Amino acid sequence: MKRGAWAALLACALSAAASAERLTLDEALASVAAPHPDRRVAESALALSRADREQAASRQDFSLFLDGSLRTxxxxxxxxxxxxxxxxxARKPLFDFGRSSQAIAAADRDVAARQAELLNVESLRRIDIMARYFDVLLADMQSAADSEFVAVAYVSWDNARDRFEVGQISQPDLLRLEAEYQDLRERRNANQQRMRSTRQKLAHAINRPGKLPSELADPALADNARPLPEYESLLPWVMEKNPRVLALQAQVAAADARLAAVRAERNPLLDAEVVGGGYSRESSTRDGLSAGLVFNIPLYQGARVDSRVARELAQKERSVAELEKLKLELADTLLATLQEIEWLRDSGRPAAGKQIEYRDWALERSRAEYELEMKTNLGTSMAETQMAQLRRKQVEYRLALALARLEALSGGSLPPVEGARK
Incomplete structure (x- = not known):
């Protein structure tokens, strides 16, 4: 194989390796299902609710036990x-007149509430991962622009020192240029530290502590142009689909079921019982085998039931109040999110685009003047062009996060928009 072919093969291998190490937004979002501490806390709460449901259902289970005494x-x-x-x-509960059925219903509603809360945690994790991913990209772009500004300021200051030595500029002008250089250098160094911290936060968000991503792919963000429904049509959808609303509604239903279960403590109990016994002393009143029905009729329980009823009523009232407050907050948040999206699309994008158009023109003019050896500062134009591109990326990333928040408010999906292309 010729040397040129070997070089081409090696270049392809290096390119493939670099591509394989590059983290994409889809890969980062796939870690939503990873065992992150936030997710594990929500899953543990769900497992507890399911265990409580099994415990409530076990009240109707058949039981078998050994009962004995040693005496003389x-x-x-x-x-x-x-x-x-x-x-x-051997004993089997036959009827408890609402105790078990209402306890099971309450446990089922608690499980539904925990499932909704887990869905909400997944949505929040998705938004957090996107925000951390975008922070890394913006920090890298800011660092590149800062480095360009620092290089230009250093050249200006270095040239000014030579001019100061021959008396062409005054000492205050020299000090001003040095101060500008030091300010820009300080900002660049601070942002370089931010590059490390943003990568660490991203690594933690995707549950890869200690494995900081070195290179990130710039996402296409095709959904940024998706049509959206109006506020009036989206608000009922959010109130119906929002996972936090669903969780609180389930908690209210669970409180009602627990209330019914507590009130059923005043009702009788009826069990079936089969007993097989052995006795060291024979007696005509003792049976070797017996079967029958065992009932229990509460006559007086003091304040036991009333106090538990009062507690469940207070818990229900708190859940109802939290639900009403949440709906008010969701209405405000939904309106603010839609207004932010509208502002970014109608104002933020055009302004950033026009700024890029102007900076591109200014950069081309600076290059032309540089080639003609006219007095110009090509480095400053290049840095300002990078800042204009950074501004546009900020708009697109902010728009993507706003749309993600909108989906989270809607339970993960938005209603179809009438007249939109499929």
């Missing part, structure tokens, strides 16, 4: 004789 007793003839008892008891 004195008979009328004065002798002490053993009176040991051993029994195997």
């Amino acid at each position: 007793g004195r008979r009328p003839d004065g002798d002490w004789k053993p009176d040991n008892i051993g029994r195997i008891v």
